[in-house]
Amino acid sequence: MWAEGLRALGHEVHFIGPNQDGGIRALKEFDVVHFFQHGHWLKGFWQGSREGQKWFFSPILDSTASRVFYGALAKIPLEHYLVSFGPRLLRGFSMRTTVSVRSSHERSYLEAIAPDARIVDNPIAVTLKDGLVCAPKIDLPNTFALFVGNVSAERKNVLRLIEACDSLGLPLVLGGLLVQSPAMELIEVQIAKSKVQVYQLGFLEEAELRWLYQNCSVFCLPSLVEGVGQVAMEALYFGAPVVITSVGGPPDYFGDHAEYVNPHSVESIASAIVRAMGRSVDLAEVRRFLDKFSIENTARGLAEAYSQD
Numbered sequence: 186m187w188a189e190g191l192r193a194l195g196h197e198v199h200f201i202g203p204n205q206d207g208g209i210r211a212l213k214e215f216d217v218v219h220f221f222q223h224g225h226w227l228k229g230f231w232q233g234s235r236e237g238q239k240w241f242f243s244p245i246l247d248s249t250a251s252r253v254f255y256g257a258l259a260k261i262p263l264e265h266y267l268v269s270f271g272p273r274l275l276r277g278f279s280m281r282t283t284v285s286v287r288s289s290h291e292r293s294y295l296e297a298i299a300p301d302a303r304i305v306d307n308p309i310a311v312t313l314k315d316g317l318v319c320a321p322k323i324d325l326p327n328t329f330a331l332f333v334g335n336v337s338a339e340r341k342n343v344l345r346l347i348e349a350c351d352s353l354g355l356p357l358v359l360g361g362l363l364v365q366s367p368a369m370e371l372i373e374v375q376i377a378k379s380k381v382q383v384y385q386l387g388f389l390e391e392a393e394l395r396w397l398y399q400n401c402s403v404f405c406l407p408s409l410v411e412g413v414g415q416v417a418m419e420a421l422y423f424g425a426p427v428v429i430t431s432v433g434g435p436p437d438y439f440g441d442h443a444e445y446v447n448p449h450s451v452e453s454i455a456s457a458i459v460r461a462m463g464r465s466v467d468l469a470e471v472r473r474f475l476d477k478f479s480i481e482n483t484a485r486g487l488a489e490a491y492s493q494d
Contacts, residue, residue, distance in 0.1 A: 187310075241285050329402055330355050342430070359386065405454070407428065411435055428444045
């Protein structure tokens with residue numbers, strides 16, 4: 186989305202990736218190089234030459250570990266870095282670049298890891314906009330809760346969401362990636378004993394997503410931690426009441442337009458669902474609120490960060 190917005194502003198943007206040796210092809214050709222995610226492949230750039238280029242880094246931190254833990258590991262002496270490779274690498278690489286963070290939560294992690302790093306705030310855009318609407322090819326009840334995401338990922342906290350909906354007698358629709366895993370096995374056991382219907386729709390087309398967002402009674406994303414919650418932003422854009430985790434970046438993106446939960450508490454999730462279903466969503470108001478997270482505005486902010494000395 187940043188690339189789309191930057192191109193609309195007249196910038197030339199290319200996607201490039203690591204070679205087998207960890208180096209980046211044709212790195213010298215660009216005025217700005219923006220690195221995304223973090224991993225062993227970054228080690229080759231720790232002491233590399235920037236040759237006058239501007240380097241930016243978006244580490245994408247969605248960890249459930251505490252920032253104190255990350256900060257402590259990052260300070261372990263280099264000769265012992267194998268036990269703390271991730272935080273040490275993040276610290277070393279962040280000190281050589283400008284770090285772009287998506288939220289105040291992510292900023293707090295970077296400040297614990299690399300307190301002297303240059304950090305700029307740049308949010309993620311809401312991506313799905315108006316377009317074709319098509320109901321999924323399945324009969325759904327008039328009232329249902331909706332989850333969209335990686336159903337089988339433990340971090341998404343679907344197990345507690347099922348328990349919360351079960352306690353309310355509220356049918357639940359699960360859309361998104363389904364991968365067999367220990368977490369998915371627990372979810373299937375919970376679904377089997379649930380008193381309410383749980384619909385597993387798997388991958389959804391954009392037209393189906395629009396229909397679900399517009400017709401669900403409440404959208405739920407009670408993750409253990411969430412970097413942004415883009416699917417919840419999409420749901421809000423289409424007028425769905427939103428229930429979302431309080432842990433991570435969501436408070437920066439939803440303000441007063443969502444009900445926040447303690448993701449470790451089934452009771453908290455259930456109570457937030459009830460509150461959200463009692464809310465009246467003013468579609469025009471939420472779209473005005475979300476405009477600051479448009480592709481155009483987030484790209485403009487990034488371009489301004491690139492142009493700074």
